[in-house]
Each structure stands twice: as structure tokens, then as C-alpha cells.
Amino acid sequence: MKIPKCMSTQHPDNVNSPFFTDSSEIGGEDEIIEAYYAFSHLGCDEQMWDCEGKEIDNYVIKKLLTKYPTYFNENRLGKDVFITLRVPNPTVEKAEAKILIETLESIPRSFDASNLIYKDELPPIFEVILPMTTSSTCINRVYKYYRDYVVGKQNDTFQGGDISIAEWIGKFAPETIDVIPLVEDRESMLNAHNILEAYLQNKTVDYQRVFLARSDPALNYGLVSAVLINKIALQRIFRLSERLDLPLYPIIGVGSAPFRGNLRPNSVERVLKEYPSVQTFTIQSAFKYDNSSEEVVNAVKKIKERTRKRPYLIDEEKCLEVINKYSQEYSKQIITLSPIVNKVAKYVPRRRKRKLHIGLFGYSRGIGDDIVLPRAITFTAALYSIGIPPEVIALNAISDEDFDIIRNYYINFEDDIKDALQYFNPESGFLTKDIELKIKQFDFDYEQDEEHKKITDYIIDSVKKVKSVDLNDQILIAATLRKFLG
Numbered sequence: 001m002k003i004p005k006c007m008s009t010q011h012p013d014n015v016n017s018p019f020f021t022d023s024s025e026i027g028g029e030d031e032i033i034e035a036y037y038a039f040s041h042l043g044c045d046e047q048m049w050d051c052e053g054k055e056i057d058n059y060v061i062k063k064l065l066t067k068y069p070t071y072f073n074e075n076r077l078g079k080d081v082f083i084t085l086r087v088p089n090p091t092v093e094k095a096e097a098k099i100l101i102e103t104l105e106s107i108p109r110s111f112d113a114s115n116l117i118y119k120d121e122l123p124p125i126f127e128v129i130l131p132m133t134t135s136s137t138c139i140n141r142v143y144k145y146y147r148d149y150v151v152g153k154q155n156d157t158f159q160g161g162d163i164s165i166a167e168w169i170g171k172f173a174p175e176t177i178d179v180i181p182l183v184e185d186r187e188s189m190l191n192a193h194n195i196l197e198a199y200l201q202n203k204t205v206d207y208q209r210v211f212l213a214r215s216d217p218a219l220n221y222g223l224v225s226a227v228l229i230n231k232i233a234l235q236r237i238f239r240l241s242e243r244l245d246l247p248l249y250p251i252i253g254v255g256s257a258p259f260r261g262n263l264r265p266n267s268v269e270r271v272l273k274e275y276p277s278v279q280t281f282t283i284q285s286a287f288k289y290d291n292s293s294e295e296v297v298n299a300v301k302k303i304k305e306r307t308r309k310r311p312y313l314i315d316e317e318k319c320l321e322v323i324n325k326y327s328q329e330y331s332k333q334i335i336t337l338s339p340i341v342n343k344v345a346k347y348v349p350r351r352r353k354r355k356l357h358i359g360l361f362g363y364s365r366g367i368g369d370d371i372v373l374p375r376a377i378t379f380t381a382a383l384y385s386i387g388i389p390p391e392v393i394a395l396n397a398i399s400d401e402d403f404d405i406i407r408n409y410y411i412n413f414e415d416d417i418k419d420a421l422q423y424f425n426p427e428s429g430f431l432t433k434d435i436e437l438k439i440k441q442f443d444f445d446y447e448q449d450e451e452h453k454k455i456t457d458y459i460i461d462s463v464k465k466v467k468s469v470d471l472n473d474q475i476l477i478a479a480t481l482r483k484f485l486g
Helices: 029-042 060-067 069-074 094-118 136-155 165-169 186-190 192-200 215-221 223-244 265-274 285-289 293-305 316-345 376-385 400-409 413-421 433-442 450-464 471-482
Strands: 006-008 046-050 082-086 127-130 178-183 208-213 248-253 280-283
Touching: 006 029, 006 293, 029 046, 029 060, 029 069, 029 293, 060 069, 060 082, 060 094, 094 136, 127 136, 136 165, 136 178, 136 192, 178 192, 186 192, 186 215, 186 223, 192 208, 192 223, 208 215, 208 223, 215 223, 215 316, 215 376, 223 248, 223 316, 223 400, 223 413, 265 293, 280 293, 285 293, 316 376, 316 400, 316 450, 376 450, 376 471, 400 413, 450 471
Parallel strands: 006 046, 006 280, 046 082, 082 127, 127 178, 178 208, 208 248, 248 280
Antiparallel strands: none
């Protein structure tokens, strides 16, 4: 069984619009073209299909197969390339809860659309991603609902002596689906191995995938915490895989900004080195559309050619001590910065027409009950736009001893900070002096992007003077220099 390595996603972190849309916001039929483009031109082997929001298209399989028959005759959905549905989590997303039912019911219909053409009973969709998973109960509910209620009803009859539902409208397939837990908060990520073990009880599977968030942990707990939490989770998942003698394949959700993963075409080798045990990396919109197609194709090829290895052995106790100390300081500073973040966030342009998945705010942010922040991409864009790369927040909490621990386990720490510091504006006036002193103390060797600084000077001045005439444009100009929105 092929396990994908490059998952194209619909994360709206891009500055430039792709050639196949006339709008600055991708939506509707554009996303069908986007999936085909990711497969056929960029070389991605998986497309995450976000099944939340007003314009959700549950006919994606039928549309792809009928619109691009030549490509999909040679590259079968469900065997060579994959569509993986991201469904709402009713435990958390009550307003979107019934979209889960609608989406699960669409899976047998997609099977029929494919089987009508190929007549080989290969399911084009057999996996779904469940966001904000906090327990095995969450994923078991989705697994059992599909098995027992979507497919299970086919043997029911309307009344005694009548035909079954399957005889009436045809059989339902596939019989079961695989549910991929997406863990996003600290507690669940550190407990991911236990969630997986409990979920796998009494199931016969050849393998199991697990999705680790990278953006939301950074937003919640800061850059350093996000990376170290992922490292601990990956180590624990690997040990479980060895103990169960079952392949467990981690997915990591990385974006282009250093704060959100620093996966760009020119940093692929670094990120692969950082996470040797990860099977699948997300290829988000900035990666796809803010770099030349040649660079993207070559980078995707490198990811697909790389062989997965064991994770680095880390000292969990030491890492947890750093996480606790660092995340506390990060939370304090975010509370202070939240008014300016929210003020600037209003001017960050949208890149998707529909409402994408909700975040963890008000769920388990751990930052403060009264603090409301935008989603990770908008949050990152807002801070970069005023010359504060979020990567530098809470650096003042790091002692010399902590610095050695971080460098030992977060391999690309200094490179990631240097990448971010290009866009640091020390004259922003929004950061505490001790952060600036810490940047000087650690002596990061970076070169400031003067053009970006001039734009952030203008944005800062406009925000302070409540001038909003061209803030949208200025935010985009700065983002163009970075090659990511947020």
C-alpha cells in the first residue's frame, strides 16, 4: 500500500493567486482544478479536501474523474494519488456537526462514481482526518458511525417481507474507513500515542496514520514549544509503533513561515532533517503559489524520494521543562500584543472564499479566557506586518542552559530564527526591551531586509495614526517579499 508523502492542502497562506483563478480568493470550481494541478503538475500524491464551510463540494471525485479522465486513467484515485477528507469534529464544532454526516454519506457515492468508470471496486476515498482529536472516543465515533450507520443500514428492510436498502439503491462501499486523528493541543499531542493505542484495540489494520499540528501549537505555546512538543510526540509514536509491531505514519502540518514550520522549496532538506520519522508533509498554498513551479516540482520530488528514518532521541524531561518555562512567558507577551494583533488582522486579505476549519481558541488555548486571536495564518501575517516575527516572542525566557538544550533537539532553531529576523523591525515599539537584548546576546547572524522594514515602518505609523487607506496593499507588498502571507 502506498502511503503519501506530499499532502497538498487548502491553507490560505499564499500571497499570489494561482494562474487558474481570476479571483484573489480561491473557491468553488477552482479547488477542483487545484487538486488536479497539485497531482498532475506539482507531483503531490495527496490532496486534503476540507469539508467545512458554505461551499463544500462533496462531488469532488466525480468532477475530477469526468473532467480529467486521461490523467486519472493512468493515476488512479485511491491507489496512486489520494483525496483525504478533513471532516468537522462534532465534539467541538457543534455548528458544523451535521456536515460530518453529509460528508461520510458521500463516501459510498464517490465509490459508485469511480466504480461506474473502472468497474474494479477500488475505493477512491477511504480515509478521513478528524481535527481537534483529544481522545480515542472522538475517532472511534467517526469510525463506528460510518461502519454501523452509513454502511450498516444497507441490510435493513423497510418492513417485513420487503427488500433491503442495498437491494433498493445498491450496496454501500467501502465497508469501513480509516480515521486519522489530527492532534492540535499540547495535552493531546503528548498523549497521541495513548490515543492511537486505545483506538487500535480490536481493529485489524495494516498501518495507521496520525496527523500532528504545527501551526496551532506555535500560536498557542510559541515556536520553541511547538517544535519540542512535536519531537516528544514523534518519539512516543515511534516507540508505540515498535511495541505494537505496526507501521504508524505521522503527518506534520507545516507552512512556509518559520513560525508555522518553515517548509519552503529552498528549505526542504532542513525540514526533512528536522523530522526524520515523519512520512507526510503538508504542501500549503504559499509553497505552491509563491514560488516558481520549477522550484516547487523539484522540492516535492525531494520529499517523495527521501526515506523515512527513526526520530532523534530526545530527553523528554528537559524538553518539557523548557516548554513550561517558555510557553508561560509566551502567553504573557501574547496577552500584551493581542490588541495590536487584532487591529492589524482586520486588514490581512482573505485567500479562500469559504470559511475554513475553526481553530482551538476558546477550546484549549491556555493563553487567557478573555483573549481572542485570529487563526494562525492571519496572526502570523499581522505580526510580520508590524515588524514582529512571532518567532522572537518569548526569546527572553531562554537561559544559556535552555539555549543549549533547544539547539540540541531543535536542529534548525538558529536557522529558523535567522530566517525570521530578516523581517524584524527593532523600531516597532511593541516588543519589550529584554527581547531585543536577548537577540543581541545570542548573536544571531542575520541580515535585515531593508525594503521590508520600510513597509513595516509605514504600516506601524498608519496603525498608530489610525490611517487604514492602503493597509491591505502594504501588507501584501511586505508578504510578497517574504513569499508567504502568514
